[in-house]
Amino acid sequence: MHILKKIKTKQYTLAQGDCLDYINSIPDKSIDLILTDPPYNIAQYSTGNINLPGRSALNNDLGEWDLSPIDPFEFVHHFKRILKPNGNIFVFTSYNLIGKWHEAFDKEFDTFQFFVWHKTNPAPKIFKNGFLNSCEMIVCMWNKGHKWNFGKQNEMHNFFESPICMRPERLSDPKHPAQKPVKLLEHILKIASGEQDVVFDPFMGVGSTGVAALKNNRRFIGIEIEPVFFDAAKKRIGGYDNG
Numbered sequence: 001m002h003i004l005k006k007i008k009t010k011q012y013t014l015a016q017g018d019c020l021d022y023i024n025s026i027p028d029k030s031i032d033l034i035l036t037d038p039p040y041n042i043a044q045y046s047t048g049n050i051n052l053p054g055r056s057a058l059n060n061d062l063g064e065w066d067l068s069p070i071d072p073f074e075f076v077h078h079f080k081r082i083l084k085p086n087g088n089i090f091v092f093t094s095y096n097l098i099g100k101w102h103e104a105f106d107k108e109f110d111t112f113q114f115f116v117w118h119k120t121n122p123a124p125k126i127f128k129n130g131f132l133n134s135c136e137m138i139v140c141m142w143n144k145g146h147k148w149n150f151g152k153q154n155e156m157h158n159f160f161e162s163p164i165c166m167r168p169e170r171l172s173d174p175k176h177p178a179q180k181p182v183k184l185l186e187h188i189l190k191i192a193s194g195e196q197d198v199v200f201d202p203f204m205g206v207g208s209t210g211v212a213a214l215k216n217n218r219r220f221i222g223i224e225i226e227p228v229f230f231d232a233a234k235k236r237i238g239g240y241d242n243g
Contacts, residue, residue, distance in 0.1 A: 005230065012210060012220040012237055016230040019202035019223040023078045026221070031082045032147065032197035033090070033218075035188060035209050037180055038070050040094035070097065072104035075202075080108060082200070088148075088192040089141040090115065092180070101139045109141040117184055118161045138188075149191050160187050165208075174228045176206045185212035193218060207233025214240035 003017035015022050079089060089109075093101055098114070106112040115138040122134040140158075150156050165181040185208055189199055195217040201209040204222035206229050213220040214237060222237070224230040 004227070007234060011214060012222070014204070014207075014210070014221075014230070014234055014237065015223045016225070016227060017223065018225055020074065020078070022223050023082065023202060026082045026200070028081055029084050030198060031200045031221070032084055032087050033189060033193040033199045034079055034083060034087070034201075035090045035185065035192075035199055036201045036203050037092040037178060037205065037209075038203045040070075040097060040178075072097070072101045076104050076108055079105075085143065086145050086147045087142070088146055089139075090188050090192065091139050092117075093137055093139055095137070098137055098139060105139070105141050110143045111141065111146075113140045113158060114138065115140055115158045115160070115188070118159065119164045120161060121163045121166075147192060147194060147197075149194070160184055171206055171232060174206070174232055176229060176232075179206055180208050182208055182212045182215070185209050186216060189213060189216060189218060204233050205229050207236045210237040211240055 003015050003022055005014075005016040007014045083089065089105075091101060102112060117136045117138060119134050119136070122132045125132055162181055162183050165179045169182065170179055189209075189212055193199060196219060198219045198221060199209060199213040201220070201222045204210065204224040207222060207224075210220040210222050210233060220237065222233060224233055
């Protein structure tokens with residue numbers, strides 16, 4: 001798939017298309033932080049709508065984009081090539097893919113760890129027949145000498161707690177079922193990058209990583225394949241560009 005749209009300013013570059021097509025144009029060792037939220041491929045496990053009192057019905061049929069298989073091995077060469085020697089990688093993932101990310105990346109970096117996002121207001125289980133889906137995993141990779149902005153031991157927990165993305169931050173048109181809260185993304189990029197560093201998100205969605213980056217004086221490169229999400233990201237990120 002060819003790149004359909006591209007927008008470039010001093011602070012950000014946005015492209016609509018397949019990230020594996022675009023990533024070849026990114027120079028070697030030019031990215032400080034890869035922070036991304038690829039599809040989890042969980043639609044295959046959906047059992048249909050679950051009606052929730054006072055809330056929209058819950059359904060894992062997220063969209064056609066979630067049905068395209070994500071193979072972490074496809075990204076090993078690309079991520080290693082574009083990442084600076086002191087760069088970091090943070091990738092949101094789910095129970096069904098975390099083992100694949102580990103298999104693909106563990107031997108390629110000095111460190112492979114995980115970070116947990118605990119959601120304080122997850123969707124309820126009205127039948128009380130299992131755990132709430134209150135945690136999401138983020139795999140983290142880096143080499144010795146990587147950039148790290150911790151000061152105190154109590155700041156170094158691999159755990160962050162916040163509500164899921166809610167209105168007015170959460171978009172209703174278009175509605176992205178996996179929109180992450182900017183507060184969470186800011187926490188990660190403040191730890192793992194510095195001002196004017198380049199943050200890269202190959203699965204940009206509606207642009208939350210880009211918003212977090214520009215709010216914190218980082219530069220941003222984002223790619224999104226879905227036109228409606230790309231247009232939403234372009235509008236959101238453009239509102240934070242001071243360059």
